[in-house]
Amino acid sequence: MVENLFVVRAAESRDDAAIAGLVVEGFLDKFRPVFGSRMDRTVKIMEKWVRLEHSLGGVSSLVIEGSGPEEILASVGIRIGSSDDDALARGLWRALRRHLGFVRAGWAATLLSYPRYVANSSEAYVERLVVSGEHRNRGMARALLDAAEALARESGKRTVGLHVSGGNAAALKLYESYSYEESSRQHSLLTGYFLGIRDWLYLQKEL
Numbered sequence: 001m002v003e004n005l006f007v008v009r010a011a012e013s014r015d016d017a018a019i020a021g022l023v024v025e026g027f028l029d030k031f032r033p034v035f036g037s038r039m040d041r042t043v044k045i046m047e048k049w050v051r052l053e054h055s056l057g058g059v060s061s062l063v064i065e066g067s068g069p070e071e072i073l074a075s076v077g078i079r080i081g082s083s084d085d086d087a088l089a090r091g092l093w094r095a096l097r098r099h100l101g102f103v104r105a106g107w108a109a110t111l112l113s114y115p116r117y118v119a120n121s122s123e124a125y126v127e128r129l130v131v132s133g134e135h136r137n138r139g140m141a142r143a144l145l146d147a148a149e150a151l152a153r154e155s156g157k158r159t160v161g162l163h164v165s166g167g168n169a170a171a172l173k174l175y176e177s178y179s180y181e182e183s184s185r186q187h188s189l190l191t192g193y194f195l196g197i198r199d200w201l202y203l204q205k206e207l
């Protein structure tokens, strides 16, 4: 099995910056219109976001290391704990405002609020699955998804849910092969116009 080639481990706080860098690289098309001329701040904002998710959002991250412990090739977040959504939103807003200024922060917060997710205590929510560009198509996403689902099972969850944009063919094919099924979708003219993402599909799988 290809999955056995990679060691998946739980992320530690020292991984936050590397995870943030990977997420920005993997979702560059989405972040560019959000952050505009302030793209240089994106990794810092994302690092803060990842840290807040870990401390307040009930999210754990899993990573695959490269040749050195500082090098992270792929990562995924999985929400299994309870989340203090208000504190999370306040923390993110403060980070956006500090790095972007009030007006741009408002714009970023609006676009980043998609897709909207309402947490469910019997569900694990998978987010920001990303593999570094040069390491794709080697089974790393599969290895992370396997580990995330195992964690969800161990935590007693009954379903796994995730969002994917309607045009993300690679991710859709991956989730389809894992028997995820569309349970709803959000249309957004705003993200359709500015991010090129009109449909956000919510997929679920029974464990």
Ligand SMILES: CC(C)(COP(=O)(O)OP(=O)(O)OC[C@H]1O[C@@H](n2cnc3c(N)ncnc32)[C@H](O)[C@@H]1OP(=O)(O)O)[C@@H](O)C(=O)NCCC(=O)NCCS
Pocket (backbone or CB within 6 Å): 026, 027, 128, 129, 130, 131, 132, 135, 136, 137, 138, 139, 140, 141, 142, 143, 163, 164, 165, 168, 169, 170, 171, 173, 174, 177
């Ligand atoms: C989507 C992504 C995570 C896949 O990572 P990966 O490590 O290359 O995926 P794997 O090698 O584990 O491939 C698993 C399956 O995904 C699908 N897949 C991956 N890349 C694909 C591509 N370019 N085209 C079509 N299907 C693809 C295939 O079903 C593949 O299985 P197969 O090799 O048996 O055909 C990666 O392309 C990525 O990081 N993209 C940017 C971020 C992103 O869109 N994340 C998804 C958020 S919902």
